[in-house]
Amino acid sequence: MKSIREQASDVEHHAELGPGEDERFSGYGVMGLPFSSGHVLAMRRFPVTSVGPGYRSVWLRRPSGSWTIYADAPPQVSCARYFGAALESAVQCPIEVAWTGDAAFSVRIAGDVGLAWDVELESSPITRAMTAALTAMPGHALENTSVLKVMGAASGPLLGAGRLGLTGSVPNRQGFRAKPRRMWFVSRSTAALAGEDLGAPQPLRVQTRLGDFLIPQRGIFLIGASSFDRFDPARHLPDTARQ
8 A cells, every 4th residue: 555645746746637628637735724723724736737837835814814825836827716816815935845754744835924834644444435435436426516515515524524515616706626536634733834833733613615615624635636617707707816
């Protein structure tokens, strides 16, 4: 059995985009992780996309409820393309994601941001069962929004993560489809932002969301893909963050 690090390395070197005319992304990341301070962090690493170069991104929600997305690619070809309307800011900057063990990695953003985030992962009977079910599903099933709605409604309580939304609309009005294939829990994590300790992982009092994308109430690491409706300037909002 390959370690999580080895599986992530396979994605780095061999990720492929599935068929389709929509905007597609393939990679891995932490769906979201809330901390006792009220902050939330998320991470995305997409080695390949259909809209631009591969990139890394970090999502940060502050206790006030404001969101910032940091990415090492321009907003128009990274996460702000879909979530910009709900952001306080979208920042392009270098991001380092480094595996520090077979089931551990670190995320760093230098400069004024000063993010130092360390994550340890683990499998459990439920994540192993979910992974077995997801890897056995044909690709077309994960393109079906009805299937994704049922999966999201059922998996959130099973995972102890609150409600999950695997399909719906993002703040910039495109439809999205999240297509996980393998998953693990975050077993331990520490994070500091500009020297401020964010505390221990802990569910928020009220689960947060960006459009129909609900941020899990516990840390879940996924390998998989996602897709969004092709950008239409007549219907969708631009990538710029709200002012």
